[in-house]
Amino acid sequence: xxxxxxxxxxxxxxxxxxxxxxxxxxxxxxxxxxxxxxxxxxxxxxxxxxxxxxxxxxxxxxxxxxxxxxxxxxxxxxxxxxxxxxxxxxxxxxxxxxxxxxxxxxxxxxxxxxxxxxxxxxxxxxxxxxxxxxxxxxxxxxxxxxxxxxxxxxxxxxxxxxxxxxxxxxxxxxxxxxxxxxxxxxxxxxxxxxxxxxxxxxxx
Numbered sequence: 001x002x003x004x005x006x007x008x009x010x011x012x013x014x015x016x017x018x019x020x021x022x023x024x025x026x027x028x029x030x031x032x033x034x035x036x037x038x039x040x041x042x043x044x045x046x047x048x049x050x051x052x053x054x055x056x057x058x059x060x061x062x063x064x065x066x067x068x069x070x071x072x073x074x075x076x077x078x079x080x081x082x083x084x085x086x087x088x089x090x091x092x093x094x095x096x097x098x099x100x101x102x103x104x105x106x107x108x109x110x111x112x113x114x115x116x117x118x119x120x121x122x123x124x125x126x127x128x129x130x131x132x133x134x135x136x137x138x139x140x141x142x143x144x145x146x147x148x149x150x151x152x153x154x155x156x157x158x159x160x161x162x163x164x165x166x167x168x169x170x171x172x173x174x175x176x177x178x179x180x181x182x183x184x185x186x187x188x189x190x191x192x193x194x195x196x197x198x199x200x201x202x203x204x
Contacts, residue, residue, distance in 0.1 A: 010147075011042075011043060011044060011045035012043055012044050012045070012091050012146060012147055012150050013044075013045050013046075013047070013089050013090045013091055014029075014032060014036075014044060014045070014046045014047075014090060014091060014092050014093075014094060014150075015029075015046075015047055015048065015049060015086065015087065015090040015092075015093045015094065016028045016029045016032070016046070016047075016048040016049075016093075016094045016095075016096075016118065017048065017049055017050070017051065017082055017093060017094070017095045017096065017100045017103075017104060018048070018050055018051075018095075018096045018100060018170075018172070019050055019051055019052050019096075019099075019100070019172065019174075020050050020052060020053060020054045020057070020079060020174060021048055021049055021050025021053040021054065021057075021079035021080060021081075022050075022054055022057050022058070022059055022060045022063070022079050022174070023059075023060045023062075023063050023172065023173055023174050023181070023184065024063075024096045024170050024172065024173070024184060024188065025048035025049065025050065025096065026048045026059045026063065026074070026077045026079075027059070027063040027066065027067065027184070027185075027188060028048070028094070028096075028118055028170075028188050028191075028192060029046045029047055029048040029077075030046075030059075030067055030072060030073075030074045030077065031067070031070075031072065031188065031189070031192045032044075032046045032094075032192050032195065032196070033045075033046040034072050034073075035192055035193070035195070035196030036195075036196060036199060038196070038200075039196050039199045039200035040146055040199060040200075043146055047086075048077070048080075049080050049081065049082040049083070049086055050079055050080070050081060050082060051082050051099070051100055051103040051104075053079040053080055053081040053082070054079045055079055055080060055081055056078050056079060057078065057079045058077060058078060058079075059074055059077045060173075060174065060181075062173070062177075062178055062181040063173075063181060063184075066181060066182075066185050082103060082104065082107060083107060084107040084108045087104055087107055087108040087111050088108055088110075088111070090111070090114065091114065091147075091150040091151060092114050092115075092116060092121075092150060092153065092154060093111055093114055093115040093116070094116060094117070094118040094121060095115060095116070095117055095118065095167060096117070096118060096167075096169065096170040096172075097117075097167050097169035097170065098166055098167045098169070100167075101115050101117070101167050113154045113155060113158065114154050116154060116157075116163060117164075117167035117168050117169075118170060118188065118191050118192075119167075119168040119169075119170060119187060119191045120163060120164055120167060120168050121157075121191070121195060122190065122191035122192075122193075122194035122195055123162075123168070123191075123194075124157045124160075124162035124163060125157075125194055125195065125198045126194055127162055128156075128157065128160060128162055129198070132160075134198075134201070134202075135202075137156055138152065138156070141155070141156055145204050146199075146202070146204065149202065170184060170187045170188060171183055171184060171187070172184075
């Protein structure tokens with residue numbers, strides 16, 4: 001999809017990426033889908049993949065338990081491998097660390113502008129919100145509704161110097177116990193809330 005517009009009958013596709021695709025990325029994807037479906041019903045399709053996916057494995061029980069504590073359904077998530085075909089369909093790819101970004105770009109170099117750290121995106125949205133008027137910024141970029149908004153968002157953030165060279169990592173909790181999963185949630189949850197709130201501010 002690269003720089004082309006998202007067709008009006010297509011969902012806005014977001015992809016979260018981690019290593020095994022059973023902890024960080026599916027947890028973030030489920031939360032993002034839940035929040036964005038509330039903010040913009042029927043528009044977003046959020047999925048996940050892993051650079052070294054444990055293919056077919058369900059979400060880690062500890063990650064699933066964190067979602068259940070929030071009364072968020074996570075049924076059906078199964079690990080799948082990152083591929084160029086998957087990446088090319090996405091409006092934005094949200095990674096958990098620099099290694100994941102490198103692997104995404106190895107698969108699909110054209111996704112360079114669309115591949116952003118999950119935490120970095122949230123930080124950038126908050127920073128721009130403090131300095132600029134988003135509707136004016138997006139109007140200047142020719143984005144009048146949700147599909148156009150997500151098409152131009154990475155370029156707008158890059159032009160404003162809000163995307164760091166290095167990805168702010170989300171710590172991998174795999175095999176490290178409940179406290180590690182709690183630390184993961186402490187990074188992912190506020191990032192997801194920021195992204196959802198950003199989308200929710202717009203009329204369409």
